[in-house]
Amino acid sequence: MVNPISSESHRFVSAAPGYWPDVSSTDWADWRWQLKNRVTSLAALEQRLNLNTEERAGVLLAGSKLALAVTPHYFNLIERDNPGCPIRRQVIPRIEEGYDSPFDMADPCGEDSSMPVPGLVHRYPDRVLFLVTDRCASYCRYCTRSRVVSGVGEQELVTDFEEAFRYLEKHTEVRDVLLSGGDALLLSDSKLEGILQRLRGIPHIEFLRIGTRVPIFLPQRITPELCAMLRKYHPLWMSVHVNHPRELTTEVRDALGRLADSGIPLGNQSVLLAGVNDDAAIMRELVHKLLLCRVRPYYLYQCDLIRGSSHLRTPVAKGIEIIESLRGFTSGYAIPQFVIDAPGGGGKVPVNPDYVVYHDAEKIVIRNFEGKIFEYPEWSPQPVSNHHESEFAIAG
Numbered sequence: 001m002v003n004p005i006s007s008e009s010h011r012f013v014s015a016a017p018g019y020w021p022d023v024s025s026t027d028w029a030d031w032r033w034q035l036k037n038r039v040t041s042l043a044a045l046e047q048r049l050n051l052n053t054e055e056r057a058g059v060l061l062a063g064s065k066l067a068l069a070v071t072p073h074y075f076n077l078i079e080r081d082n083p084g085c086p087i088r089r090q091v092i093p094r095i096e097e098g099y100d101s102p103f104d105m106a107d108p109c110g111e112d113s114s115m116p117v118p119g120l121v122h123r124y125p126d127r128v129l130f131l132v133t134d135r136c137a138s139y140c141r142y143c144t145r146s147r148v149v150s151g152v153g154e155q156e157l158v159t160d161f162e163e164a165f166r167y168l169e170k171h172t173e174v175r176d177v178l179l180s181g182g183d184a185l186l187l188s189d190s191k192l193e194g195i196l197q198r199l200r201g202i203p204h205i206e207f208l209r210i211g212t213r214v215p216i217f218l219p220q221r222i223t224p225e226l227c228a229m230l231r232k233y234h235p236l237w238m239s240v241h242v243n244h245p246r247e248l249t250t251e252v253r254d255a256l257g258r259l260a261d262s263g264i265p266l267g268n269q270s271v272l273l274a275g276v277n278d279d280a281a282i283m284r285e286l287v288h289k290l291l292l293c294r295v296r297p298y299y300l301y302q303c304d305l306i307r308g309s310s311h312l313r314t315p316v317a318k319g320i321e322i323i324e325s326l327r328g329f330t331s332g333y334a335i336p337q338f339v340i341d342a343p344g345g346g347g348k349v350p351v352n353p354d355y356v357v358y359h360d361a362e363k364i365v366i367r368n369f370e371g372k373i374f375e376y377p378e379w380s381p382q383p384v385s386n387h388h389e390s391e392f393a394i395a396g
């Protein structure tokens with residue numbers, strides 16, 4: 001078993017076959033094989049990785065909270081002997097998942113209280129989040145929706161599709177529908193097409209989006225057939241989820257290329273995670289590699305206060321520092337917006353480095369990325385209204 005991924009760089013590499021030396025290339029390239037052969041048990045994990053006690057206990061715990069599942073494609077990015085491996089920390093449970101900090105919540109973004117219809121979150125005035133499945137290709141240990149995702153937790157995702165469509169038909173203010181879950185790209189082409197078709201039949205819905213990690217966990221799923229189907233429903237945008245540059249393999253780059261070639265504008269949503277990407281150099285490499293894949297970094301999220309995720313959370317200052325290290329130093333297109341999804345249901349709130357040093361009615365004093373200070377005057381022409389009035393008076 002050779003894992004070719006050793007040093008991080010802008011190079012795109014494949015880690016296949018990695019831990020699956022005997023697989024045929026046809027099977028490997030088949031997303032159904034990938035799903036069927038996911039690593040879901042302690043035994044299957046220990047066959048391949050040297051686990052430590054924290055991980056072993058974490059796996060046993062996970063069974064009743066958020067299932068363990070990792071596709072072979074993604075699993076191959078994990079270093080066999082390094083519990084600190086940034087890929088491993090995202091998908092292999094640890095004992096710390098059993099610890100809830102005093103601030104942890106089951107539903108940190110307050111979604112359940114903004115559901116006018118089961119499975120449809122209507123938080124913002126003109127757009128909705130539509131939860132179309134509770135399954136993902138692999139499970140992120142910090143999942144913000146772990147209360148309903150993977151099928152082993154306390155709560156079950158119940159989506160009433162017919163009622164959701166009726167709600168959307170009635171609510172003419174909704175112009176943007178974001179399909180999420182779970183992962184919408186785990187639905188069959190025909191099931192997904194049925195949903196897109198139905199939404200496209202609603203005249204006030206202008207803009208469709210899919211939030212998905214399938215291109216990263218399961219790039220084989222991005223088939224030419226899927227792309228041909230999706231392109232019939234434009235304007236259709238997609239947000240993917242990449243946290244570490246190593247996740248951008250040749251297979252992932254090619255899958256993203258197929259989506260981009262189908263005219264789908266691609267954005268990325270990263271979650272800031274301790275020991276994964278809480279580092280300016282890693283984030284710089286990630287955003288540059290994303291641009292090479294024609295993906296625009298969209299959001300960088302402060303990790304939600306999801307139960308059992310405190311070991312993965314970072315100080316907010318780290319996110320601000322990362323944005324500050326990018327702004328001005330690299331392409332503006334490479335810089336995501338850092339946001340906190342406000343606990344309790346406030347929605348996404350931008351959090352930015354402060355470039356305003358002083359501001360009053362006469363001027364604003366700003367600093368640039370190098371720390372140099374500049375002034376911009378708040379000057380406007382003298383009001384001319386009196387002049388107009390007197391002209392009017394003469395004319396009248």
Ligand SMILES: *Cc1c(COP(=O)(O)O)cnc(C)c1O
Binds near residue numbers: 124127
């Ligand atoms: C994130 C989110 C959206 C989409 O937000 P954008 O800022 O437009 O990307 C919509 N609804 C809910 C509930 C969300 O959490």
